[in-house]
Amino acid sequence: DADVTQTPRNRITKTGKRIMLECSQTKGHDRMYWYRQDPGLGLRLIYYSFDVKDINKGEISDGYSVSRQAQAKFSLSLESAIPNQTALYFCAIAEGGRDEQFFGPGTRLTVL
Amino acid sequence: GESVGLHLPTLSVQEGDNSIINCAYSNSASDYFIWYKQESGKGPQFIIDIRSNMDKRQGQRVTVLLNKTVKHLSLQIAATQPGDSAVYFCAESWDTGRRALTFGSGTRLQVQP
Numbered sequence: 001d002a003d004v005t006q007t008p009r010n011r012i013t014k015t016g017k018r019i020m021l022e023c024s025q026t027k028g029h030d031r032m033y034w035y036r037q038d039p040g041l042g043l044r045l046i047y048y049s050f051d052v053k054d055i056n057k058g059e060i061s062d063g064y065s066v067s068r069q070a071q072a073k074f075s076l077s078l079e080s081a082i083p084n085q086t087a088l089y090f091c092a093i094a095e096g097g098r099d100e101q102f103f104g105p106g107t108r109l110t111v112l
Numbered sequence: 113g114e115s116v117g118l119h120l121p122t123l124s125v126q127e128g129d130n131s132i133i134n135c136a137y138s139n140s141a142s143d144y145f146i147w148y149k150q151e152s153g154k155g156p157q158f159i160i161d162i163r164s165n166m167d168k169r170q171g172q173r174v175t176v177l178l179n180k181t182v183k184h185l186s187l188q189i190a191a192t193q194p195g196d197s198a199v200y201f202c203a204e205s206w207d208t209g210r211r212a213l214t215f216g217s218g219t220r221l222q223v224q225p
Binding site: 004031033035040041042043044045048056058090099100101102103104105106 | 120144146148153154155156157158161201203205210211212213214215216217218
């Protein structure tokens with residue numbers, strides 16, 4: 001089984017809709033991250049969390065919010081989706097004290 | 113591995129040759145570097161990492177070289193195979209607080225049989 005799972009894998013929605021992307025992990029790692037990837041570009045950090053009570057903004061947090069419901073779950077919400085939020089979204093995990101991050105399979109989101 | 117917007121730099125090699133993928137990183141204070149491989153439709157996959165107190169690290173068929181003087185990182189893949197075809201990203205980290213990665217824009221490696 002995969003260490004990091006993301007649901008849904010694909011989603012098409014309309015402008016103005018609220019969308020939630022979910023991430024779950026089985027490794028028990030403290031740190032979780034949400035990144036966005038646009039075509040031909042690297043990943044950019046949206047939000048990150050070091051534990052259930054610790055939520056921090058990344059470089060591109062505007063228009064997004066997150067919830068760390070449990071150590072294993074980290075959800076990303078788009079409160080009112082807009083077309084320029086069409087992208088691939090990746091969740092990553094990292095063990096406390098280590099720098100390498102391990103990524104989920106991604107969610108492809110299309111906002112019409 | 114410099115960004116050119118939507119058009120990824122592409123490296124085309126013959127199967128069995130060695131590949132060298134380059135990356136210019138942005139922050140002289142970065143102390144950790146990592147290479148990822150991303151295949152179509154998948155998330156980035158860890159390949160190898162290196163800390164700034166080293167200039168070379170070897171893995172299985174891969175070597176990462178770090179030149180801090182010119183802020184340059186390279187990934188060498190020995191005996192490149194068709195399964196190595198993918199987009200390769202370098203990433204750097206300098207923020208010991210959040211320990212987040214800052215990614216380059218990637219290089220596409222195409223292996224010709």
